[in-house]
Amino acid sequence: MVDTLDGKYSVGGVLMDRPFKIRRLGHFGINAIKMDEALRFYHSLLGFKVVDIRDPFPEGRQIPDEFKSFGNLSGYFFRYSHDHHAFVLYNHPYRGATDNRDRWRKNITVNQITWQVGTLAEVVSGHHWLTEKGCNMAKAGRDMPGSNWHTYLMDPDWFQNELYYGIEQIGWSGHSKPWDMHHREFSEVAPLPQISEYQEVSDALKSGSQLTSGYRDTEPLEEKYDVDGVLLGRPFKITKVGPVRLFCEDIAASLAFYRDMLGFIVTEVADFERDPIYFLRNNTEHHSLALYPVRLREKLSCRDDSLLFSFAVRLANYGQLRAAVSFFRDEHGCKIREDIPQVLYSGIDHTVFVEDPDGHLIQLYAYMEQIGWDGKPRPTTQRRQVTPGDWPETIEPTSDAFMGEPFLGPLG
Numbered sequence: 001m002v003d004t005l006d007g008k009y010s011v012g013g014v015l016m017d018r019p020f021k022i023r024r025l026g027h028f029g030i031n032a033i034k035m036d037e038a039l040r041f042y043h044s045l046l047g048f049k050v051v052d053i054r055d056p057f058p059e060g061r062q063i064p065d066e067f068k069s070f071g072n073l074s075g076y077f078f079r080y081s082h083d084h085h086a087f088v089l090y091n092h093p094y095r096g097a098t099d100n101r102d103r104w105r106k107n108i109t110v111n112q113i114t115w116q117v118g119t120l121a122e123v124v125s126g127h128h129w130l131t132e133k134g135c136n137m138a139k140a141g142r143d144m145p146g147s148n149w150h151t152y153l154m155d156p157d158w159f160q161n162e163l164y165y166g167i168e169q170i171g172w173s174g175h176s177k178p179w180d181m182h183h184r185e186f187s188e189v190a191p192l193p194q195i196s197e198y199q200e201v202s203d204a205l206k207s208g209s210q211l212t213s214g215y216r217d218t219e220p221l222e223e224k225y226d227v228d229g230v231l232l233g234r235p236f237k238i239t240k241v242g243p244v245r246l247f248c249e250d251i252a253a254s255l256a257f258y259r260d261m262l263g264f265i266v267t268e269v270a271d272f273e274r275d276p277i278y279f280l281r282n283n284t285e286h287h288s289l290a291l292y293p294v295r296l297r298e299k300l301s302c303r304d305d306s307l308l309f310s311f312a313v314r315l316a317n318y319g320q321l322r323a324a325v326s327f328f329r330d331e332h333g334c335k336i337r338e339d340i341p342q343v344l345y346s347g348i349d350h351t352v353f354v355e356d357p358d359g360h361l362i363q364l365y366a367y368m369e370q371i372g373w374d375g376k377p378r379p380t381t382q383r384r385q386v387t388p389g390d391w392p393e394t395i396e397p398t399s400d401a402f403m404g405e406p407f408l409g410p411l412g
């Protein structure tokens with residue numbers, strides 16, 4: 001049961017309509033069919049660093065015959081910054097064969113869409129509130145690797161959403177948490193209060209845990225590109241994840257779920273050939289999630305067996321975005337898309353969509369319109385209109401060209 005104050009809930013002393021407030025997209029995950037190719041694409045080409053690998057058949061354990069045709073069965077956790085993971089890659093057919101049958105759908109090639117809230121209390125109260133509201137809850141507790149406290153629930157199309165607090169932070173050494181600290185995993189919603197992470201580390205040190213025994217990645221490419229003064233394996237650096245674009249079987253039901261249950265704010269409703277598109281946010285970004293009617297999928301020549309339209313990653317700046325186009329298309333032969341109309345990604349101007357090995361669209365961009373205190377987006381007529389495929393060497397600044405969440409730490 002969650003305490004109410006005249007129908008409102010205190011989120012850190014501020015009265016809100018629900019007992020939690022999403023702050024940002026924390027991580028996202030794709031289920032692949034061509035696993036080894038996908039691993040190369042996300043690791044080597046996009047430059048996500050591997051943080052932990054979950055091998056379901058470690059140390060030579062026999063793989064059952066029924067799974068042998070699925071290829072690489074491991075799950076990969078990736079980061080671009082200090083969050084333990086910002087991207088997760090799993091094997092789609094293997095998940096289909098082993099997940100709870102009620103939690104897997106063939107056309108949902110996404111393993112999670114994960115949103116950060118501000119406190120552990122918000123996760124726990126949020127779990128109870130969403131349960132009381134009749135949401136399709138999946139599980140709650142604390143997962144390892146990653147150490148984040150969470151609750152999972154399904155949206156109307158069976159996209160698994162997660163609310164979390166407190167994901168493990170990777171420091172300068174690049175090692176993940178030692179595997180022997182994973183005993184603080186919880187398979188049920190956490191009783192409160194919990195000891196601090198600092199205390200957990202103190203306890204681990206006392207019991208002899210080796211702090212550098214966790215996984216540390218190896219850069220797969222030669223660091224030959226001068227990226228604004230730093231040598232990296234590719235001519236750009238991811239500095240933020242999202243937005244996520246979803247095709248919806250019932251867009252009214254999806255809108256109600258994200259707006260009314262999870263508390264997303266509708267920034268803008270666009271019209272594309274008389275179909276509505278909803279852009280939703282949690283913070284100052286124009287959108288971190290956009291919803292599209294599924295009938296647009298064929299019109300846009302998107303993969304016809306998945307409800308994922310695209311997953312976007314922000315690169316550090318326009319110059320890097322421009323360099324990324326040539327890196328993917330010319331140096332690595334990736335298929336890119338520059339034919340998707342700008343109205344479908346309002347709030348972003350220069351952009352490119354790159355196809356991953358399974359045909360998922362990964363959108364690259366460098367600028368996102370920022371929303372201020374009055375909640376109003378920029379009028380359409382005042383937005384920069386871009387010609388897809390046209391990449392001037394330099395561009396004029398907008399008023400919010402460098403606004404929004406800055407990237408912390410070195411680029412590599």
Ligand SMILES: [Fe+2]
Nearest residue numbers: 027112114162
């Ligand atoms: Fe997660």
